[in-house]
Amino acid sequence: MNLRSYWALVLLLNGIALHAQNIIGPQKGYSAQIGTTVSMLEDLKKRVTNSVVNLNMAEVDFLLDEKANRIGALILHLAATEKYYQLYTFENRGFNKEESEKWDVALSLGDRARKSITNKPIEFYLTIWEDVRKETLKLLKNKDDDWFASKVKGSSMNNHWAWYHVMEHQANHMGQIRLIINRLPK
Numbered sequence: 001m002n003l004r005s006y007w008a009l010v011l012l013l014n015g016i017a018l019h020a021q022n023i024i025g026p027q028k029g030y031s032a033q034i035g036t037t038v039s040m041l042e043d044l045k046k047r048v049t050n051s052v053v054n055l056n057m058a059e060v061d062f063l064l065d066e067k068a069n070r071i072g073a074l075i076l077h078l079a080a081t082e083k084y085y086q087l088y089t090f091e092n093r094g095f096n097k098e099e100s101e102k103w104d105v106a107l108s109l110g111d112r113a114r115k116s117i118t119n120k121p122i123e124f125y126l127t128i129w130e131d132v133r134k135e136t137l138k139l140l141k142n143k144d145d146d147w148f149a150s151k152v153k154g155s156s157m158n159n160h161w162a163w164y165h166v167m168e169h170q171a172n173h174m175g176q177i178r179l180i181i182n183r184l185p186k
Contacts, residue, residue: 031145037163038140044170045133048078051178052122059184060122069109071180073117074173075125079132080106082166086132089162090139092153 024043026035052060052071060072069077080103087093095103105112140163148160157165 029141031143031148033145033148033160034140034143037148037160037167038137041133041136041163041167041170044167044174045129048075048170048174048177049126051174051181053126055122055181057119057121059181060120060125061118062180062184063114064180064183068180069113069176070118071177072120072122072125073106073109073113074177074180075122075129076106076117077109077113078170078173079125079129080104081169082129082132082136085162085166086136086139089152089159 024036024039026032027038028035030038052075055071061070063070083099083103084095084107087095087099105116143159148163149158151158152162
């Protein structure tokens with residue numbers, strides 16, 4: 001099975017399970033508040049993935065204008081942001097030097113990203129995001145709602161707000177991605 005078929009199957013199976021119920025709420029294996037946030041994170045990821053999974057490489061690399069970001073770069077940006085918040089909330093740190101080299105361009109976007117994040121199929125970006133998400137879900141299973149409500153060390157935000165921010169960040173970029181898709185050359 002090729003990667004495109006794999007992602008189509010994943011979307012189909014997960015879409016049936018999630019959207020047949022259209023319910024946001026606690027998930028098995030997670031505390032109540034964390035599980036509810038997980039259901040929202042997963043719903044957003046599925047909707048973003050569903051929007052882009054069938055794009056060809058020219059569409060993934062399309063630039064709306066000289067200041068825009070490519071869809072592939074935006075997906076990688078979502079993964080980089082989520083990875084950053086993993087480290088920030090679970091390890092109370094930012095990227096180390098090696099992680100910065102891997103993630104900073106995608107995290108920052110801009111000119112460097114326009115030049116370097118290109119020429120990869122959508123499956124490349126989705127697989128990276130999926131790997132980051134699997135780690136997020138694994139880490140969240142080991143926490144409880146008391147941790148979720150607690151402040152991130154040295155910060156004014158709590159862990160719940162940090163993961164809410166990841167979610168709303170993904171929602172904002174979902175709108176941006178859909179705008180780009182609507183402007184793709186016919």
